[in-house]
Amino acid sequence: MWAGRFAKELNSKVNDFNSSIGVDGVMFEEDVTGSIAHATMLAECGIIAKSDAQDIIAELNSILLDIKSGALEIDPNAEDIHMFIEGELTKRLPEAGKKLHTARSRNDQVAVDTRLYVRKKIGSLKSKLWNLISTIYELAEKNTDTVMPGYTHLQRAQPITFSHHLLAYSAMFMRDYDRLVDAEKRLNVSPLGSCALAGTTYPINRQMTAELLGFSGVSFNSIDGVSDRDFCVEIGASIALIMTHLSRFSEEIILWCSWEFKFIELDDAYATGSSIMPQKKNPDIAELVRGKTGRTYGNLITLLTMLKGIPLAYNKDMQEDKEAIFDSIDTAELCLEIFAPMLQTMTVNKENMAKAGEKGFINATDCADYLTKKGMPFRSAYKVSGSLVGYAIQQGKTLNELTLTEFKNFSDMFENDIYEAIDLSVCLNKRTSEGAPSKTAVEKQLEIVKAFLESNK
Numbered sequence: 001m002w003a004g005r006f007a008k009e010l011n012s013k014v015n016d017f018n019s020s021i022g023v024d025g026v027m028f029e030e031d032v033t034g035s036i037a038h039a040t041m042l043a044e045c046g047i048i049a050k051s052d053a054q055d056i057i058a059e060l061n062s063i064l065l066d067i068k069s070g071a072l073e074i075d076p077n078a079e080d081i082h083m084f085i086e087g088e089l090t091k092r093l094p095e096a097g098k099k100l101h102t103a104r105s106r107n108d109q110v111a112v113d114t115r116l117y118v119r120k121k122i123g124s125l126k127s128k129l130w131n132l133i134s135t136i137y138e139l140a141e142k143n144t145d146t147v148m149p150g151y152t153h154l155q156r157a158q159p160i161t162f163s164h165h166l167l168a169y170s171a172m173f174m175r176d177y178d179r180l181v182d183a184e185k186r187l188n189v190s191p192l193g194s195c196a197l198a199g200t201t202y203p204i205n206r207q208m209t210a211e212l213l214g215f216s217g218v219s220f221n222s223i224d225g226v227s228d229r230d231f232c233v234e235i236g237a238s239i240a241l242i243m244t245h246l247s248r249f250s251e252e253i254i255l256w257c258s259w260e261f262k263f264i265e266l267d268d269a270y271a272t273g274s275s276i277m278p279q280k281k282n283p284d285i286a287e288l289v290r291g292k293t294g295r296t297y298g299n300l301i302t303l304l305t306m307l308k309g310i311p312l313a314y315n316k317d318m319q320e321d322k323e324a325i326f327d328s329i330d331t332a333e334l335c336l337e338i339f340a341p342m343l344q345t346m347t348v349n350k351e352n353m354a355k356a357g358e359k360g361f362i363n364a365t366d367c368a369d370y371l372t373k374k375g376m377p378f379r380s381a382y383k384v385s386g387s388l389v390g391y392a393i394q395q396g397k398t399l400n401e402l403t404l405t406e407f408k409n410f411s412d413m414f415e416n417d418i419y420e421a422i423d424l425s426v427c428l429n430k431r432t433s434e435g436a437p438s439k440t441a442v443e444k445q446l447e448i449v450k451a452f453l454e455s456n457k
């Protein structure tokens with residue numbers, strides 16, 4: 001391709017080292033689409049003949065069809081997908097084909113292809129995320145009465161419902177979704193026409209190619225157009241957060257299906273056995289999601305590090321962007337895809353959740369609140385309730401099992417209505433503050449998620 005300046009063929013090891021086609025080969029469709037837009041614009045602006053543009057476009061379309069059908073194999077020895085497709089075009093269309101690269105450089109070509117490819121993938125990430133949010137919504141809708149302990153420090157803390165707990169994940173994944181939408185806005189500008197770095201002397205029309213490719217505008221500086229990969233960083237960071245959230249959720253699933261918790265049971269189709277221990281049912285999917293999270297963090301660091309030291313404009317370091325961001329995208333897609341059906345098919349063990357709620361003194365705060373409402377300052381009430389818990393533990397009882405005399409030994413403010421005040425479902429449904437676990441508060445949260453799902457359908 002760069003015949004003229006060079007007298008020798010590239011050393012074959014250097015060729016392999018330099019080549020990125022093993023990674024960027026997946027962008028063949030974007031490369032063709034970008035080139036078609038470019039050829040159309042060149043003809044419209046009178047830079048190449050209309051008949052040449054027509055031939056180029058027809059040949060590019062047939063190359064695309066041939067790659068898709070398998071009739072044309074992507075050559076693993078080509079330097080990258082841009083060289084491969086242009087090489088194939090000039091093979092098929094020797095004269096006109098050579099005109100395609102007028103007023104263009106691989107620098108703006110790769111920038112536009114990568115944006116188009118990542119944009120397409122954001123679309124599929126968004127739809128997979130939407131499905132997950134919708135699956136969680138359905139599960140939450142069914143569990144507004146499923147009492148369980150809420151935890152802090154993995155110690156039973158206060159009563160919540162399974163629905164309330166799940167809705168916390170809805171909130172996280174909704175923010176993740178919005179982050180993708182937001183990053184997509186900044187990604188969606190066309191660098192095409194930046195050429196190598198300094199634009200061109202040809203009378204090109206950048207707005208036209210931007211429009212043809214569905215971009216909302218053009219990058220306003222040609223050096224930035226070919227140097228910017230912060231869109232990869234933003235998507236990479238958004239994905240890292242999606243994975244962080246999936247990983248926390250995975251960790252809980254792993255805990256919940258252990259014999260120690262037994263809050264859920266995974267469907268047989270979504271768990272694995274052990275090669276030696278016949279009793280085992282392992283949550284491999286959740287563990288793998290948790291495990292794969294690390295690679296998306298690694299990819300994010302790769303992208304940031306790749307950018308931090310390179311002078312403007314293009315440097316070959318930037319070729320490393322695609323392996324990192326594509327791997328993050330593939331990882332998140334895979335994990336999101338498998339997570340939703342794993343949730344859909346699991347069985348919720350409501351009884352065990354309720355039992356765990358009864359045993360953990362998770363109504364101790366409510367016991368203190370009872371006294372506070374009767375006039376005792378909260379700090380004193382906190383102390384009385386704490387002493388009661390200590391006493392109950394000694395007696396091997398729950399708070400609800402103590403007699404009124406026992407209560408009165410700690411404070412004579414206790415009356416018979418204490419039993420109602422510390423009843424778990426009462427404790428739960430009195431938590432009506434915005435965002436809290438009472439049924440009415442949870443129903444409002446469900447409404448918010450439902451509206452989100454509707455408006456992003």
Ligand code: ARG
Nearest residue numbers: 020080106107110314318319
């Ligand atoms: N394969 C290259 C990449 O991914 C394409 C751009 C090459 N440009 C250049 N000036 N060598 O970055």
